[in-house]
Amino acid sequence: MAEYLTPSELKKVKEAYRFSDEMHLGQMRKSGEPYISHPLAVAEICADWKLDAQAMMAALLHDVIEDQGVTKEELIERFGAPVAALVDGLSKLDKIEFQSQIEAQAENFRKMLLAMARDVRVILVKLADRLHNMRTLGSMPPDKKRRIASETMEVYVPIAHRLGLNNIYRELQELAFSHLYPLRHRTLYKAVKSARGNRREVVSRILETVNSTLTAAGIQSLVDGREKTLYGIYRKMRNKHLSFSQVLDVYGFRVVVDSFANCYVALGTLHSLYQPMPGKFKDYIAIPKLNGYQSLHTTLIGPYGTPVEFQIRTADMHRVAESGVAAHWLYKEDDEGNLTDLQQRTHAWLQSLLDIQQQTGDSAEFLEHVKVDLFPDSVYVFTPKSKIIALPRGATALDFAYNIHTDVGDQTIAVVVNHEAVELRAELHNGDIVEIITAPTARPNPNWLSYVRTGKARSAIRHRLRTFNQTESLALGKRLLQESLEMLGLTAEMLPPVIERLLGESSTKTLDELCIDIGVGTRMAPLVARHIMGLMENSMDPDLSLRDVEGRKLPSKPDPVVIHGNEGASVQLGQCCQPIPGDVLIGYLKHDQALIVHTEDCETGKRQREKETDRWIEVVWGDDLKRRFNCRIKVLINTRKGILAQVAMQLGESDANIVYVGMDEDPQHGSLQQLRFTIQIEDRVHLARVLRNLRTVEGVTRILRERS
Incomplete structure (x- = not known):
């Protein structure tokens, strides 16, 4: 100091x-x-x-x-x-x-x-x-x-x-x-400690070869091995369904060179030394990550056929990679024009926090929006003037519009991606050129909340819906709630005895606020009505007889709640069983009026139902479902050359989008391999067609839909 x-x-x-x-x-x-x-x-x-x-x-x-x-x-x-x-x-x-x-x-x-x-x-x-x-x-x-x-x-x-x-x-x-x-930490620690001795010879050989090759090419460099963290090993094993040995068989090295140009010279030198793996090169120098990180990443086939990962950077890039914004933050007042690229990006993100706060009154909602933007996976797209915009992976064209400016997002009527018109919900990919078409009279649609990805877009839409359409949203919310109550044999006049508990559990101050939430699409009227019915049934007040004004008993079995899969945060599909259209559904009504939907045979759902039987309601799919749903499948195969490519091709020909693929040994049948896919499909009929087509691939022995 x-x-x-x-x-x-x-x-x-x-x-x-x-x-x-x-x-x-x-x-x-x-x-x-x-x-x-x-x-x-x-x-x-x-x-x-x-x-x-x-x-x-x-x-x-x-x-x-x-x-x-x-x-x-x-x-x-x-x-x-x-x-x-x-x-x-x-x-x-x-x-x-x-x-x-x-x-x-x-x-x-x-x-x-x-x-x-x-x-x-x-x-x-x-x-x-x-x-x-x-x-x-x-x-x-x-x-x-x-x-x-x-x-x-x-x-x-x-x-x-x-x-x-x-x-x-x-x-x-x-x-x-x-x-x-x-326990997992201790187990991995012991396994890594015992494995280090076996790796020492390979690491020493790679270090010696790389150092001599770069020196011969006239490149001043510092090369050292990168140890994987235990959590990094655990996360890779879990997410990619890999064994410990498979994760540890990848060797990592960092090469720090003396100049920007030598980063690319060193890359070419290493590619001449070891064969590069196709599709395993990333240039974070030309397009830095959101947090300012810069490096060249490449994976090569090293000695004994083992994959070797290299990160190539300058000393300045290395300092920023390790210390980030703390490496050279300016604490004094300064013109924004004098800030580094990293400082400008950080300043822009911090400013977006203030923007979200101005549009969000609720602390939990604010934190929800911010956490969405914290996760590092990003896509990089371009404006028509070639400016690079970084967005979270999965961001839509509408997220791009709100990233440009809140007013642009609010007035968006159409989007052109790579010179072709697309839907506002279209997901963006690296390298897309995005153009937003606006109209001064346009305004946000509550349905937008079901597919925007960024916290900035979500908070801006909710803010605009609340402020500009508050009267309309209130009227719409009241009408929807009244209709839902009537379907259960209830009336608004029956609410006063439970209104205090209802508002407390929904974190709203007045019934009007709750109705506005319904009107702008952040809550579902049928779910709020079911929640009210549950409060009345469980009330200890003897004056609540649960009879309507004509003295008739309320329906003992209300109609099921209809869902379409695009309701946003108010309805969540259980990740344990991943329901798809055609599955028989059951729903858990949370205390905050959100609904978790499970398949009827879901083991997790069954265990929860034994604990809180009174909070489960019938749920059915709607008729007009204009989206695809994630589904996990496991394919057992006899390993042979090219079988993964054939399975993937068959999935593509069956019109199933592949979201994730992993491969490991089948623990029950040592001679077989298991491919794990997460695919996007329309419904059970589509899934049946996909599975039927996969069975035609030579070497496929069994196919299962995974529910756990």
């Missing part, structure tokens, strides 16, 4: 330490250590990143508001407004009463993320705080360990990745994995 801070800045940091030590005097951590050891450790991590004096002071003081009742005003007086603002952004909202722990947690994240949008140092200090807490999590009770580890994996790991803090990203991921799945 003394290496880069001035004497006057060091004096202020020491003053912050003395104040923090005084405030935490007598306070102990769960481990038995004095509490001041935690702020000191956080400050040490921040010093490694060379954060400025204000951030160091905030690191030392980050718990004094939350734990010791120090006011923000007192911090302003002692240490100045910028430091107080940083500490306030890091402090939790313990003083406010929330309806639930989930709501409190969502509001904490909302506050932290918004503070980060105004000053990125907030999240850098927060990540340092979370890193030290994860390093010392061993003294916590098991249930708290799992909760903190789960929260870390779900929110802080993606944020670290989004900001390019790869060292922190990897360590947080490893620590969270070790506490979430301790």
Whole structure:
């Protein structure tokens, strides 16, 4: 710290330490250590990143508001407004009463993320705080360990990745994995440790050959082996259905060269040394990742026929790859024109957080939108003027329109992709050229919510529907709810006794707000009506006789709820059984009026029904289904050359889109291999046709639809 801070800045940091030590005097951590050891450790991590004096002071003081009742005003007086603002952004909202722990947690994240949008140092200090807490999590009770580890994996790991803090990203991921799945972590650790000795000869041979080849080509370079993290190994085994040996058989190396041009020269040199694998080259230098990451990635066939992955980059690229936005963030005011590409991209993302907040009133909804944008898989598309736009994988043409500007998205009437007109819901792919056609009188459609992918688009559509169409949405929502109530033999006059519980469980303040949600498409009227009926049936109030005004008993078996698969967040298809049209359905009505749909024979659904029998309702498919549905199948094969290509070709000829493919040994029949596919199909009839066609492929012995 003394290496880069001035004497006057060091004096202020020491003053912050003395104040923090005084405030935490007598306070102990769960481990038995004095509490001041935690702020000191956080400050040490921040010093490694060379954060400025204000951030160091905030690191030392980050718990004094939350734990010791120090006011923000007192911090302003002692240490100045910028430091107080940083500490306030890091402090939790313990003083406010929330309806639930989930709501409190969502509001904490909302506050932290918004503070980060105004000053990125907030999240850098927060990540340092979370890193030290994860390093010392061993003294916590098991249930708290799992909760903190789960929260870390779900929110802080993606944020670290989004900001390019790869060292922190990897360590947080490893620590969270070790506490979430301790047995799996220990098993993998032992397996990797024993396997390293067998790999040493291959690694040494590759390093020696690559170093001598690059030196002979006149390229100054530093080559080292890349160890896979345990979580990286576990995730690859799980997602791709690979065995441990298959994952560990891929060797990874990093090549750091002295200049931009030599990245490509080194690539050509390596390709002349080992044979490249087709389709395994990515140029993240020409098109960097969203978090600023730049490298050339290539996979080659190395010694003994083993795959070898290489990352090629310059020293500057390597520094950004490891430290991301912390590598060279500007804390002083500066013109945007002087910012690096990485800083401009980060600034744009942080600004989008503020945009989402302005359009979203609910903390849980805000966090839902932000989490959608945190996951790193991206597609890169072009505007007609050749500007590159990065979007999350699966983003639609409408997401592109809202990425350009909220007004463009609101007024979109048509989209042209690669000079051809497409639907607004069309999914975009790398390299697409996208043109948006607008009309000043156009406005968002509630159906858009069922297929937009980005948080920015979703929050903008909901905001516009609420503000511009509020009167219409309220009237529509009331009409739809009234119709649904009447189908159950209920009337609006029967609601007052249960209205308070209804609003509490739906997180809305008034019945009008609930009706507006129905009108804009974020809730389904039949589900809200079923929820009301359940509240009335379970009420202990003797005045609720569940008879209508003419004294007739309510229907004992209401009509099933009709779904079409595009209802958005209000209806979710169970991932355990992945229902498709033609399946017999059953639905679980959650307390927030959302519906989880399972097939009737789903084992997971059966277990849940035994626990909460009164929350299950009949569900049926609608008639007009204009979308495809994911379905998992397993194909057992006798391995022979080209069989995978033949199976994939047969799927294509059967008009089934392949979403995922994996291959491993069949544990029950050692001589067979099993291919696992996730395909997109129309219904059970389409699935039957696909399976019938696959049976014609020579070598296919059995085909199963996977439900687990």
